[in-house]
Amino acid sequence: MSSADNSIFSPARYVATRAPIEDAAPLPPDVYFSQEWYDREIETIFRKRWLVATREEEIPNPGDYVRLDIVGEPLLIVRDDEGQIRALSASCRHRGSELMTGHGNCRKIVCPYHAWTYSLEGKLLGTPSMKDAREFDKSDHNLPSVRAETWGGFVFINLDPDAVSLMESLGGLVDRLASYRLEEMKVTKKWENRFNANWKIWVENSREGYHVPTVHRGSLDTFYPGAVRTAFQAGGEPMVYAINSSDIENGLYVPRNHTLPFVDGLSTQDNASTHFIIHYPHLLLNVPPDRITFHQYFPEGPEWTRIVSWCCFPQSTIDLPEFETEVEEKYYPSMEVFLAEDKGVCEIVHRGIGGQLAKLSRYSPTEERTVHEFSNYVLDHVLGPANSH
Numbered sequence: 001m002s003s004a005d006n007s008i009f010s011p012a013r014y015v016a017t018r019a020p021i022e023d024a025a026p027l028p029p030d031v032y033f034s035q036e037w038y039d040r041e042i043e044t045i046f047r048k049r050w051l052v053a054t055r056e057e058e059i060p061n062p063g064d065y066v067r068l069d070i071v072g073e074p075l076l077i078v079r080d081d082e083g084q085i086r087a088l089s090a091s092c093r094h095r096g097s098e099l100m101t102g103h104g105n106c107r108k109i110v111c112p113y114h115a116w117t118y119s120l121e122g123k124l125l126g127t128p129s130m131k132d133a134r135e136f137d138k139s140d141h142n143l144p145s146v147r148a149e150t151w152g153g154f155v156f157i158n159l160d161p162d163a164v165s166l167m168e169s170l171g172g173l174v175d176r177l178a179s180y181r182l183e184e185m186k187v188t189k190k191w192e193n194r195f196n197a198n199w200k201i202w203v204e205n206s207r208e209g210y211h212v213p214t215v216h217r218g219s220l221d222t223f224y225p226g227a228v229r230t231a232f233q234a235g236g237e238p239m240v241y242a243i244n245s246s247d248i249e250n251g252l253y254v255p256r257n258h259t260l261p262f263v264d265g266l267s268t269q270d271n272a273s274t275h276f277i278i279h280y281p282h283l284l285l286n287v288p289p290d291r292i293t294f295h296q297y298f299p300e301g302p303e304w305t306r307i308v309s310w311c312c313f314p315q316s317t318i319d320l321p322e323f324e325t326e327v328e329e330k331y332y333p334s335m336e337v338f339l340a341e342d343k344g345v346c347e348i349v350h351r352g353i354g355g356q357l358a359k360l361s362r363y364s365p366t367e368e369r370t371v372h373e374f375s376n377y378v379l380d381h382v383l384g385p386a387n388s389h
Contacts, residue, residue, distance in 0.1 A: 014379055017379065018379065026371075027375050035301075035302055045281045046159075049280065051282055063078075063105040063107055070298060075087055076090040076099060077148070086121060086145060099112075150166075153312075185291070185312040186315055193306070201350055202297050205345065259330060260320070261320075282298065292312045293309065293335065311331065313327075
């Protein structure tokens with residue numbers, strides 16, 4: 001066998017994963033630990049796709065900002081004086097100091113190291129003690145920026161200047177979710193967790209309901225009895241899976257803990273459904289009739305993933321006198337239980353596949369079709385489409 005055949009990037013290693021689901025096997029364990037493979041994933045997937053940075057209501061006023069690290073890039077998401085949202089590099093053009101921390105409001109962006117100063121648009125304004133620098137033109141040293149676009153109240157960024165527009169990337173999701181008026185919802189709770197597991201393990205777990213009766217038997221499976229598992233078994237539109245109460249044969253129901261009002265103006269179908277939406281590579285959006293919850297997963301090396309989870313409700317619901325009691329007693333505890341259960345199972349999978357004896361078997365054609373689709377999505381980006389080899 002040639003050295004090329006031994007390479008982690010050799011297409012021959014992935015023939016079993018490329019096979020039809022009835023014959024397919026999972027990805028080899030080493031792609032969950034290899035730094036070289038991880039670096040290729042970041043370059044070919046995360047730096048090429050639209051990623052959710054924050055919600056618009058987190059930076060409602062000119063000068064509002066939030067500092068984020070997204071796949072190794074320190075970024076400053078800021079609303080400028082004209083109300084436009086910008087995504088700027090948070091690395092000072094002088095000697096690279098981090099600009100700003102956390103979130104807040106500012107009139108100008110001032111480096112904490114040597115006080116170089118930038119406008120909210122990233123234009124370099126002030127450079128103390130630089131008057132003797134030969135042929136130094138401040139206009140050549142503005143902060144780099146990346147694309148920032150919004151939809152549904154979400155602020156997306158893209159590190160690839162040549163990527164398709166956000167709306168083209170979202171495709172049919174825009175029309176599908178229009179009646180929910182996501183842009184009018186407000187963040188009411190946010191959680192951050194760090195998992196000792198490769199990011200793909202979290203996505204794979206999010207893409208199947210096979211584990212629900214075991215891992216979530218006292219939580220999620222009691223709210224949607226049998227439904228999540230059936231939803232992910234179903235075929236249909238990529239990325240979108242719905243739990244629908246009208247599908248009695250498959251045992252699909254609206255969650256039993258829904259006690260707050262539904263969004264006004266939804267169709268009969270949407271009033272009886274919960275949509276599970278995966279926008280690759282890092283957004284999981286759950287849309288029941290009364291709110292939205294969503295999860296961002298940010299890889300932090302091959303063995304760590306940061307999960308940011310949000311809960312949003314319509315303002316009319318937030319204004320109800322019973323709102324705080326309802327969410328604190330029924331909604332938020334459920335989310336915290338789900339997150340803890342998924343964190344635990346993702347970490348035991350990561351530990352389990354780390355040994356040299358770990359050998360993965362086969363996918364379930366009925367339960368893991370969507371996991372198989374995701375594995376091939378990764379291969380298509382890291383190696384190129386199967387038919388190109």
